[in-house]
Amino acid sequence: MERTGGVLEGSIGLNAPTDDERRAIIGITGIYRPEGVKRLTVSLAELDAAIPGGLLQALGGRIRDRAAERASEEAAREDLLAASSRHAGTPWFSGWLAAMSADGTLTRLIRRGDGHLIRQACAVLDLLPASFVPLPVLAEAATGDTKALGRGSPLATLVLRALALRTPGEPERRSSRRESDEGANEERSGRDHERAPRELWESAGVILDDLASQVLVLNLRTRGGTVVSRWLDDAAAHGIPFRLTLQQQMEYEIVPDVEEIFVCENPAVLRAAAAELGMASAALVCTEGIPSAACHKLLAGCPRPRWRADFDWTGLRILASARLRHGATPWRMGAADYSAGLELGESTPLTGSPAVSLWDPALADRMGAAGRAVMEERLIPALLSDLTRTR
Structure with a gap:
């Protein structure tokens, strides 16, 4: 009855009936059933007619109208799938809704009465990408609640799921391997796991913690007399790596004063440049994975930085994004560089979704054919030769 909205269609059955049950069914249906019958059936209409007050009253007077519930859920789901957004029609937004x-995420939200979270998520996404906006400010602007996008909240989970599809690359890329082989432990691994949400937010210009957002630099001289500029200049004068926070940059304008700036992905490259070249190294920025x-x-503020990353699919995405965002030029990121690195020893298998290399289409083709990654640490001697400058 719940399936049919209360319409008395179909029948019910009784297995291995007792003799009293057999006689009761005979009385209801008027049809003789022999002793020993293994199963008896009776139509709902006959049962309704035989019960004083009817079957519905016997069941307590109320039943769920499952057909109507299904229709209501389907209408609500279609309404949410048609949610308006300035991103509508983009592959990542359409993929987010389809997934x-x-x-079953949409159905679960609807059944919990939380379908409005999809509209709120669209409102958040419509404000992205932003320009270094704090997360509480974004939450208030989109929902009126500064805590709506707090860690682990249902709304934050929905938005991060969309950003994971919007953002090229893999936020979990930043692993403890890129930090240091010394002191690698479970605590560091736990910190790395926490980076993924932060990197997704930052990829859209949202800041969770402007002190936690940092960049590692070497020999980055600047213009201006702020305290942070002086720190950078002093570090460059001695060839000492310096870790610069977003908070420092928000408080004090940093204007690089270098003719050329190089960008690498792994701290091992910057560490080697500091140890072997010191003050003689060109300005170098290390992204430590996803920037x-x-x-x-x-x-x-740096015109056309020379940029490189690992020879894996995420590395290609990092460089592709850097070319679009910063006008970066590839730094030893061609097919010939990959082949040279591949010949130097065994390499780990390529994993993840393939990417393209528009700056050198042969690179992605060659990587796909070889099926191996080449980490940039293998190229350190060649990279140091590029970084060496006249004293």
Whole structure:
């Protein structure tokens, strides 16, 4: 009855009935059933007619109208899938809605009475990308609640899921391997796990913690007399690596004063440049994986940085994004460089979704054919030769 909205269609059955049950069914249906029958059936209409007050009253007077519920859920789901957004029609936004429909997320939200979260998520996404906006400010602007996008909240989970599709690359890329082989432990691994949400937010210009967003630099001389500029200049004068936070950049304008700036992905490259070249190294910025908001803000004032990353699919995405955002030029990121690195020893298999290399289409083709990654640490001697400058 719940399936049919209360319409008395179909029948119910009784297995291995007792003799009293058999006689009762005979009385209801008027049809003789022999002793020993293994199963008896009776139509709902006959049962309704035989029960004083009817079957519905016997069941307590109320039943769920499952057909109407299904129709209501379907209408609500279609309404959410048609949610208006300035991103409507983009592959990542369409993919976000389709995935939530396919895995039951929309249905669960509707049944919990939380369908409005999809509209709120669209409102948040409509304000992105932003320009270094604090997360509470974004939350208030989109929902009126500064805590709506707090860590682990249902709304934050929905938005991050969309940003994961919007953002090229893989936020979990930043691993403890890129930090240091010394002191690698479970605590560091835990910190790395926490980076993924922060990197997704930062990829859209949202800041969770402007002190936690940092960029590692070497020999970055600046113009201006602020305290942070003096720190950078002093570090450059001695060839000492310096970790610059987004908070410092927001408080004090940093204007690089270098003719050329290089960008690498792994700290091992910057460490080697500091140890072997010191003050003789060209200005070098290390992204430590996916570039942070601090990195993007710093490089926004640097014309055409020379940029490289690992020879893996995420590395290609990092460089492709840097070319679009910063006008970066590839630094030893061609097919010939990959082949040279591949010949130097064994390499780990390529993993993840393939990417393209528009600056050198042969590179992605060659990587796909070889199926191996080449980390940039293998190229350190060649990279140091590029970084060496006249004293």
